Amino acid sequence: MTPAIPEYTGEGDQMAYSSRRLLPQNLQDSFIKLLSPLVKLFSKWGLSPNSFTIAGVIITSLGTVAFLMGYIRLAGIFILLGGLCDTIDGLLARTTGKASRFGALLDSTVDRYSEFIMFFGIAAYFFYIDDYGAAAGTFLALCGSFMVSYSRARAEGLGFDARVGIMQRPERIVLIGLGAIIHMNAFKFAIWLVAFFANFTALQRIRFAYKQDSTERKKEVIIKT
Secondary structure, eight states, X not given: OOOOOOOOOSHHHHHHHHTOOSSOHHHHHHHHXXXXXXXXXXXXXXXXXXXXXXXXXXXXXXXXXXXXXXXXXXXXXXXXXXHHHHHHHHHHHHHHTOOOHHHHHHHHHHHHHHHHHHHHHHHHHHHHTTOHHHHHHHHHHHHHHHHHHHHHHHHHXXXXXXXXXXXXXXXXXXXXXXXXXXXXXHHHHHHHHHHHHHHHHHHHHHHHHHHHHHHHHHHHHHHHO
């Protein structure tokens, strides 16, 4: 059954809507707290947030090589480590006061490359073992992942808030990484979950923007009358 999408009525509703994710926000916050001592240590060492951004895509690329060689569990570990670097770079940027618009652009761009590389390796592996159904699911997951990012970027470029969605990047990385580590069946199931919920998230963002636009238009009508 498709989850109901609530009406946009204001800031309070926006916050309630945006908190509905596969990985609960309190779980993500707890994980970030666990990383705090490590981030402070990296800060003392003078490490750059951008270095972790680049490290993330390199480690993910190693995961792709592992996928191509058939080492699925090892690939899953690399995917999770690459995602960990992506988490650390943002935390380190805020801790050291080095957050910048270019850093945000670099991070977002590298994230897209990382996901493309990851899904390329997964699809290539499934093509190699003649599992075309799983390869198709991987393609849909890739499309959904990119549309999640594009729908937010396009909506925010038009002045809407699109920071909503049940499956964002952390959920995608955790599902793919853990699925690969656990078992092949769990891995395939994770891919199809990402394929469905990533595309659903893109539609959530589009509809959320539509609700904001409708609300603004109604306000304009009321003011004019």
